[in-house]
Structures are given as structure tokens and as C-alpha cells.
Amino acid sequence: MAxxxxxxxxxxxxxxxRPPVLKNCVLAFLMGGFVCFLGEVLFHFLRGYGLSEKDxxxxxxxxxxxxxxxxxxxxxxxDLVRIFxxxxxxxxxxxxxxxxSPALEHKQEGLVLGVGAKLFTVAGPVVIYGILSSLxxxxxxxxxxxx
Amino acid sequence: MRxxxxxxxxxxxxxxxxxxxxxxxxxxxxxxxDKVINNLYYYEDTxxxxxxxxxxxxxxxxxxxxxxxxxxxxxxxxxxxLNQIIxxxxxxxxxxxxxxxxxxxxxxxxxxxxxxxxxxxxGFAKKVLVGVxxxxxxxxxxxxxPTEQGVQKTPTSQWTVTGxxxxxxxxxxxxxxxxxxxxxxxxxxxxxxPSDMGGAMVPAAFDTLLVHFKETGLVYDYYDLMLTGDLARxxxxxxxxxxxxxxxxxxxxxxxxxxxxYRPEQQVNAGGSGTACSALVTxxxxxxxxxQGKIHKFLGIGTGALxxxxxxxxxxxxxxxxxxxxxxxx
Numbered sequence: 001m002a003x004x005x006x007x008x009x010x011x012x013x014x015x016x017x018r019p020p021v022l023k024n025c026v027l028a029f030l031m032g033g034f035v036c037f038l039g040e041v042l043f044h045f046l047r048g049y050g051l052s053e054k055d056x057x058x059x060x061x062x063x064x065x066x067x068x069x070x071x072x073x074x075x076x077x078x079d080l081v082r083i084f085x086x087x088x089x090x091x092x093x094x095x096x097x098x099x100x101s102p103a104l105e106h107k108q109e110g111l112v113l114g115v116g117a118k119l120f121t122v123a124g125p126v127v128i129y130g131i132l133s134s135l136x137x138x139x140x141x142x143x144x145x146x147x
Numbered sequence: 148m149r150x151x152x153x154x155x156x157x158x159x160x161x162x163x164x165x166x167x168x169x170x171x172x173x174x175x176x177x178x179x180x181d182k183v184i185n186n187l188y189y190y191e192d193t194x195x196x197x198x199x200x201x202x203x204x205x206x207x208x209x210x211x212x213x214x215x216x217x218x219x220x221x222x223x224x225x226x227x228x229l230n231q232i233i234x235x236x237x238x239x240x241x242x243x244x245x246x247x248x249x250x251x252x253x254x255x256x257x258x259x260x261x262x263x264x265x266x267x268x269x270g271f272a273k274k275v276l277v278g279v280x281x282x283x284x285x286x287x288x289x290x291x292x293p294t295e296q297g298v299q300k301t302p303t304s305q306w307t308v309t310g311x312x313x314x315x316x317x318x319x320x321x322x323x324x325x326x327x328x329x330x331x332x333x334x335x336x337x338x339x340x341p342s343d344m345g346g347a348m349v350p351a352a353f354d355t356l357l358v359h360f361k362e363t364g365l366v367y368d369y370y371d372l373m374l375t376g377d378l379a380r381x382x383x384x385x386x387x388x389x390x391x392x393x394x395x396x397x398x399x400x401x402x403x404x405x406x407x408x409y410r411p412e413q414q415v416n417a418g419g420s421g422t423a424c425s426a427l428v429t430x431x432x433x434x435x436x437x438x439q440g441k442i443h444k445f446l447g448i449g450t451g452a453l454x455x456x457x458x459x460x461x462x463x464x465x466x467x468x469x470x471x472x473x474x475x476x477x
Contacts (some may be wrong), residue, residue: 003389008336013344015384017302024299072295081297082414088297097297105293108193109374122296 024085031080031087039064061092068093072100098122150328150355151362158267158476159321160314162213163275165431167423168283168309171322174409180310181208187284187309187351194245195233198282201250202238202310203391206278207314220244220315221272224263226255228279228307228422229289234280243274244276253377255279256312256426257449257470261328263316264472273318280311282419290341290456303343305379306415310423312430322476323437329359329471334465335455344452345405345417350471351391352378352450357448357469358415360385367395371442374433376450377405379418384418404428425449437476444476 038059046056071077081088088094103123106114120127125128141147165180172183182204189197202225210217223242226237226249238245251258259277266272286307287294301397314327331351338347352375360367378386383403389399405418429447436442453466 003336005337005351008340010348011388012338012343012349012385014380016343016346017381019299019301027309072297078297080293082299085299089299094297097295100295101296104295105288108195122292123445137476 020126024027026088027083027086028090031084033090035064035087053089064091064093066095069098069100073104095123095126098126100117148362150332150358151327152221152265152268153327154264154268154325156318157324157326157337157475158264158316158318159240159328160323160434161215161317161321162209162211162315163313163430163434164205164208164212165312165427166201166310166460167427167431170283170306170413171308171310171408171419171427173379174413176428178406179435180427181205181212181431184309187282193355194282194284195229196287198234198280198311199237200228201282202234202278202280203241204274204311205280205311206233206238206242208234208256209278209315210276211234213315213317215274215315215317217242217244220261220276220317222247222266223276223278224249224259225276225278226250226259226422228252228255229284232284234282235278238278238338239265239279242276251449251450251468251470252451252453253281253420253422254449254451254468254470256429257376257472259445260314260325261330261381261470262321263314264325264328265317267318275316276311276313277316279422279426281307281423283309283421284308286421296315301342303340303346303379303381304416305344305377305405305420306353306409306413306426307421308377308419309421310427310428312423313429314418314434321420323434324475325472326475327363327473329355329362331355331469333466333468335466337464338467339459339462339464341452341454341459341465343381344454345379346385347452347465347466348450348469349375349382349385349389350377351467352376352386352448355430355448355469355471357391359392367397368400368474369402369445370446372436372444373397373401373446373448374377374407374428374432375401375448376401378403378450379405379422380418380421385411407432409466425441432471437474441477443476447472447474 106118167180223244227234265277408419
């Protein structure tokens with residue numbers, strides 16, 4: 001009684017649950033928006049404190065990276081991402097989490113071959129393709145005479 | 148019989164022990180485990196050391212419960228999920244028993260039981276120690292992401308069970324006997340999703356289950372209880388559907404270790420997985436029920452997904468396997 005491969009795939013597709021995409025999108029939208037709102041509040045607070053616009057943006061990023069790092073180290077960040085998904089992965093806090101978590105994970109293998117070698121395992125591809133796409137965009141804009 | 152072996156003098160279970168992790172200790176089977184550790188580090192500085200410590204401790208505990216000395220054991224058969232099966236290797240180094248290292252992913256426990264039973268039934272050993280372990284954090288970092296990295300898992304993903312189990316098999320007298328075993332074949336059903344291992348493993352469980360009944364000639368309602376290894380919630384539904392399409396209905400007598408080990412509200416998505424999943428349920432819950440006479444005939448079908456990160460990234464399908472071992476008590 002061998003099962004047919006194609007038939008089996010169809011059976012699996014029928015039973016396999018779909019990820020709750022709509023719910024995930026709504027929660028990600030709300031949390032992502034909330035993070036941006038907090039950033040905006042902090043930004044205006046810093047501006048009111050007398051910081052320049054450029055410095056305020058930098059400080060906001062630094063503060064968010066710090067918060068994310070602390071929440072990662074205390075084991076809370078991954079629990080929040082489980083609920084809010086992209087709302088916490090896409091902002092700079094997600095980038096910080098993707099650097100801090102391998103650093104924590106691999107400190108047991110030493111500072112050079114552990115932390116040093118593994119620090120960019122998650123963030124590395126983002127950095128590489130971020131730089132590559134900005135280069136391509138720059139070349140296109142240059143060709144159009146807009147840069 | 149191509150895949151099944153029946154033993155004229157069935158090997159017996161002389162002793163067994165289980166150590167479960169913190170999350171498993173909050174699950175519905177907590178009362179059946181000999182020991183529950185309350186922290187994934189288990190007083191060590193790395194998770195790998197914690198796993199090795201559990202492994203060695205559970206092996207010594209099983210020997211003690213069986214009243215068997217290390218020197219009396221002919222062979223130690225052991226494996227786990229880590230690269231180069233390091234947890235088993237380090238336990239073997241400390242125990243000093245002649246050692247076979249095994250790997251069949253989450254089916255390693257059942258692979259060990261089959262080989263142990265064969266060594267004894269074939270007259271090559273009088274006593275054999277079988278041991279396995281798995282650890283949520285060591286597996287997560289090897290196969291998936293850093294444990295603290297934020298990811299949203301799919302509903303079909305499974306939670307790796309933290310724990311270790313060991314069983315002493317022997318010849319002679321014992322309450323729990325192993326009368327027959329069925330060795331599985333590695334199959335591949337073009338399943339590619341490493342976050343749906345339950346779905347990938349179902350064809351192997353189905354195949355081994357049907358081969359077992361075909362080759363032994365037993366009727367479908369022979370066993371009081373049959374447990375698959377770690378197909379988890381959706382894999383189990385697929386298996387039941389396949390069986391129904393072939394007019395086989397086991398009803399309540401068929402369940403899955405990956406479903407039983409956690410409560411649904413424990414945030415494990417589809418259920419449990421890992422070598423320790425079927426091992427903890429079998430050596431914890433099932434052996435207890437067999438020795439107390441609550442069930443008499445049990446068939447365990449250990450299931451394993453034989454993938455690695457490399458094969459997945461290179462776009463290869465997941466090979467799967469399932470081994471069946473019958474346990475009976477009178």
C-alpha cells in the first residue's frame with residue numbers, strides 16, 4: 001500500500017494549517033506603528049531639549065538599540081516577536097536583536113571564533129544586500145543624471 | 148519477512164530512567180519522569196555540557212534502577228541530535244562501556260532498542276544499555292536560530308523536547324518483553340519544509356506501521372496502544388486520514404508522543420519533537436503503564452527526519468524513517 005507522492009502532497013496541503021496572515025499583519029502594523037510613535041515622541045523631546053535634528057535622530061536610534069539589546073538579553077524580545085512579528089523585526093530594534101542574540105549565543109565558543117565569527121550570521125546578509133541594492137540604485141540614478 | 152524480526156526468546160526491560168527539562172516538567176506527563184531539571188543550563192556553563200550531564204546521569208540512574216553494574220553491561224548504544232552525536236560520545240567516555248554511537252534523528256531511541264534487542268536475542272550480549280538525549284537550546288542553535296532571536300514560527304513547527312532517557316535491556320526474566328521489531332526504510336516524499344517535519348515523517352510512520360501488521364499477520368486491534376514518535380498535531384491528522392483512506396481505523400488506540408508531552412497552551416505550535424520526545428513518553432509514561440498492567444500490548448513507532456541545514460539550504464527534500472518496537476507485559 002504505497003502512497004502516491006502527488007496524492008500525498010495534496011493531502012498535506014489540505015490539512016496543513018495556514019499561518020494567520022491577516023492577524024499577523026494587523027499586530028505587526030499596530031506594534032510597528034507604536035514603535036514609530038515612541039521614536040517620534042523621543043525625537044520631539046530631544047529637540048525640545050536643544051539637540052539638533054541630526055543628533056536627535058542618532059540618539060533615538062541609539063536608545064532603541066539599547067532597549068532592544070536589554071530586552072534580548074533578558075529573554076523578553078523573542079517572546080514579543082512571537083506575537084508582533086514584523087512589527088518588531090523591521091524597525092532598528094529587530095536589527096539590534098539580530099546582532100545581540102548570536103553574540104549571546106556564541107560567547108561560549110570564545111570572543112574570536114564565537115562572538116566575532118558569528119556576530120553577523122543573521123545581520124550579515126541584510127548588510128550585504130542592503131549595500132548592494134543601494135549601489136545599484138545609485139548607478140541607475142547617476143545614469144539618469146539625478147545624482 | 149523483509150523488515151520484521153520476531154524473537155523466540157524475547158529480550159526484557161530490566162530498568163529504565165528519564166530526566167525531563169523544565170517545560171516538559173510542566174507538561175501533562177510530568178509525574179511519570181524520574182527527575183525534572185528546573186533550568187536549561189542544569190548548573191553548567193553551557194547547554195551542551197548540561198545535555199551531557201543529563202545523559203550520563205540518566206544512564207547511571209537506569210543502571211541503578213535495574214540493579215545492574217556498569218561492568219555487567221556488554222554494550223552501550225546511544226545517540227542524540229547534535230553534530231557528531233557529542234552528547235552520547237561524552238556519556239560513553241564517562242561510562243566506559245563498549246559503545247556504539249547511533250544516529251536516526253528523532254528515531255534514534257527506537258533504533259537503539261531494536262539493535263539492543265537483536266544483540267541480546269542473537270546471543271551476542273546479556274545486558275545492553277540504550278540511551279538518548281535532546282536539548283531545546285543546543286538543537287535550536289545548531290539547526291535553526293540563536294535562541295533569543297525574534298522569529299515568528301509557523302503553526303506546523305515543533306518544539307524540541309529537553310530530556311534524556313536510558314533503558315537497560317537483558318535476557319532472562321522481566322515484566323516488559325520485546326517480542327518483535329520492524330526496521331524502517333528511509334523514504335523521501337518530496338517534502339522540503341524543515342518547519343513541517345511532522346508532515347514529512349508521516350509516510351515513514353505509515354509505511355512501517357502497515358509493514359509491521361502485514362509481516363506479523365497481527366490483526367489491527369491487537370495492540371492496546373500505539374504511539375508514533377513526533378508527528379505532532381497536524382502530522383497525526385494526516386496519518387489518521389491516510390489510514391482511513393485504506394479502511395484502517397485505530398481510533399483512540401493510536402496517538403502521538405509529540406502531542407502527549409505538552410499541553411496545547413504551552414506555546415509549542417504543533418507539538419514536541421526531538422530524540423527525547425518519543426524516549427521520554429516511552430520510557431516514562433508507557434513503561435509505567437505496562438509495568439502496572441494498565442496496558443499489556445504496546446507498539447511504538449519512532450519517527451525521524453534525517454535532514455541537515457546543509458541539505459535544506461541546497462534545496463534537497465527531507466529523508467525520513469520510522470522504526471517500530473513492540474512491548475508486551477503479562
